Amino acid sequence: xxxxxxxxxxxxxxxxxxxxxxxxxxxxxxxxxxxxxxxxxxxxxxxxxxxxxxxxxxxxxxxxxxxxxxxxxxxxxxxxxxxxxxxxxxxxxxxxxxxxxxxxxxxxxxxxxxxxxxxxxxxxxxxxxxxxxxxxxxxxxxxxxxxxxxxxxxxxxxxxxxxxxxxxxxxxxxxxxxxxxxxxxxxxxxxxxxxxxxxxxxxxxxxxxxxxxxxxxxxxxx
Numbered sequence: 237x238x239x240x241x242x243x244x245x246x247x248x249x250x251x252x253x254x255x256x257x258x259x260x261x262x263x264x265x266x267x268x269x270x271x272x273x274x275x276x277x278x279x280x281x282x283x284x285x286x287x288x289x290x291x292x293x294x295x296x297x298x299x300x301x302x303x304x305x306x307x308x309x310x311x312x313x314x315x316x317x318x319x320x321x322x323x324x325x326x327x328x329x330x331x332x333x334x335x336x337x338x339x340x341x342x343x344x345x346x347x348x349x350x351x352x353x354x355x356x357x358x359x360x361x362x363x364x365x366x367x368x369x370x371x372x373x374x375x376x377x378x379x380x381x382x383x384x385x386x387x388x389x390x391x392x393x394x395x396x397x398x399x400x401x402x403x404x405x406x407x408x409x410x411x412x413x414x415x416x417x418x419x420x421x422x423x424x425x426x427x428x429x430x431x432x433x434x435x436x437x438x439x440x441x442x443x444x445x446x447x448x449x450x451x452x453x454x455x456x457x458x
Contacts, residue, residue, distance in 0.1 A: 240401070381414060
């Protein structure tokens with residue numbers, strides 16, 4: 237499974253890249269604003285800066301909700317860097333735009349997906365990625381991981397090439413659960429990825445190894 241980091245923070249992206257586990261980045265206007273990035277020129281430059289750090293795909297989201305606006309914005313985003321993936325909403329105009337960009341050979345990410353039916357429409361239009369928001373489904377007492385499982389079954393049944401990008405991941409168990417049911421990608425905060433390092437038995441084991449080494453070294457000196 238690929239690991240994408242969901243942020244606009246260059247520092248966090250660099251940290252994930254340095255760990256050797258980063259496959260790509262997803263971001264959006266809210267995450268840009270969180271980093272104090274505003275204005276079209278600044279946002280565009282920031283996308284390029286992200287692309288220069290990572291080796292994989294970088295999802296850049298359109299702001300417009302009308303088809304013509306999505307096409308205009310998406311073409312501008314795609315022209316920034318070969319790693320840019322145009323991120324479009326699961327709406328009628330969004331799916332229509334996905335079909336347009338697919339025909340142009342431009343990668344797309346269909347975002348704000350909350351049902352298997354929506355995921356089927358995105359795949360039919362040729363989306364490179366589909367982003368089911370599992371955390372937001374959990375928030376309304378619906379099992380988001382079950383949706384990933386359902387989409388995986390449907391895509392496998394019909395040979396859809398669209399990759400399932402599990403989004404709105406809140407914690408490391410979400411990552412494990414999505415991997416178990418066959419998500420192609422998990423996009424999440426850096427904290428969820430780094431939490432996978434932690435296990436109390438690893439900490440205890442390392443402490444014991446170091447203590448034993450210290451005792452052995454002291455015994456040799458004696």
